[in-house]
Amino acid sequence: MSSTKPSCRHAFSAALLRAVEKDERIYVVTSDSRGSVTVQGLATRFPSRFVEAGIAEQNAVSIGAGLAKAGKRVFVCGPASFYSSRCVDQVKVDVAYAHSDVKIIGVSGGVSYGALGGTHHSLNDIAVMRTFPGLQVFLPCDAYQTDALTALLAASVGPAYLRIGRGPVPEVYPAGCGTSFRPGTAPILHEGTDCAIAAAGEMVYHALGAARLLEAEGIGVRVLDCWSIKPLDIETVVQAARETGLVLSVEEHGVYGGLGAAVAETLVQRHPVPMRILGFPDEWLPAGSSPELFRHFGFSAEQLAGSVRDALEMKGRVRRSP
């Protein structure tokens, strides 16, 4: 991975700045988090549409909802770890139940903060956010997709949660590729019929790496970019299960309640097949940087390829569903 690659949060803040320049209804709310969100420039250039709520995530979300109800289009931005736990009731009531035009942007999601520890990890944010009716949940995999999804959110009305990472990430969608994204669609980034990997966020890149490694061994892996966790692309997921008979999910999230759970909920009701859910286990993680934690818990391309081989053995033992 090259450190010169852009980060999703920089892609987000650049796209947000363009949206603010274009649409004077857009307001940005932070909670002493303008640095981590990288919106200092925006705050300086557009002070009348920037709101600093102080270290008070609950109030930041409520203020965001109030602005929205007064006709503004609001992005409330700060660390995913805090916005998915500290102020969940405000997200539930003031944003989702109220159907406020508020986008919650959880930056430095997953294990982005690495060694800072469990207080700063957000490994259940997807689980929390996807249970509120009316709240869309998106997890982009690279800078290009982050840019596109930010523009999408800026142009759409209604509540959403966007989780983005902190550090530089490798490209899945090259800059200028022109790919567009519609909620509820999962692009198929690699074809195969031996198994499917439903991935989201940075894991899409590693899943693609695994698919390429296995291709050389004659194993065909279909890779789905499930950036739209809610709404999920149910038909593409079901089709992948039907055509491959084995589905793995992989995400920078705990194994409970995230993308894996969303895929499993779908398949168990529509087309049950053997499945493996790859994510962080149900434990507080050891200290380490995000790449160290990825490697420790088996998310490199090589390790994911190993998980696919193991799962293919499991598939061989389980009778294929009709």
Add this chain to the structure above:
Amino acid sequence: MLTRGQPLTETAREVRQRLVQMIYEAKGGHIGGSLSSVEILVSLFFHAMRYDPRQPDSQERDRFILSKGHSVEGYYCVLAKAGFFPEEELSSYGKFGSFLYGHPTCKVPGVDVPSGSLGHGLGVACGMALAGKRDGASLRVFVLIGDGELAEGSIWEAVMAAAHFGLDHLVAVVDCNKLQISGPTREIMSTQNLAQRWQSFGWEVREVDGHDLDALNRVFDEVPWQVGRPQVLLAHTIKGRGVSFMENVASWHHGEMSPEQYEAAMKELGRSPEAGSR
């Protein structure tokens, strides 16, 4: 609908009658806090606030948030009387599929934000008032909070922010009925020096008898009391006001009336209970 020129004391009496009837017919409701806040709502909706019920989404109108969302029955009666929806709809309260839930929702014309989980309204009101201030708009934001609700920490985040942003067209009204579901508010979490607490956060504070309509009207007429500061009105009220056996009795926070109690309540409120029977 409200009869033009009708004294507001009469409007308040009608609201009390109607909310008691609603709660009786629904076999339960948050009656104590609804009764304590009647005059506050009547003064706001029929004297102080500027709005047009035919344009409930107008951006220019004054806003109201019932942060103590459980006191919803009186609020629904006032909204209906103000013309946001037909008064006949009130009889659907408590019935399956009604748009009138036991706490306010956006499905009710005139309601901007849902409430019921306490401690939310003031923060949302800050956002509305901030938008108005930055737009240079004339809208004012009123929010009704319970005194027990002040134990929610999120309230104090909003108290801090409103003063920081100088939201002088934001008015918080605290329904100080001094009781909450488990007993006296001061015993559950101290409300000592309430005025000083708000003052020390940078708010302009006034106190009023929350059942004195003339006093409420006067104090709302004088908004903003001081330019550059948000304002809070500590409205001293009696929980269960108007029904003697409910007054200052914590267990009437939420309750179901027997037919005899309903009859007695309606008699005290000056109406024959037959006017609205089950």
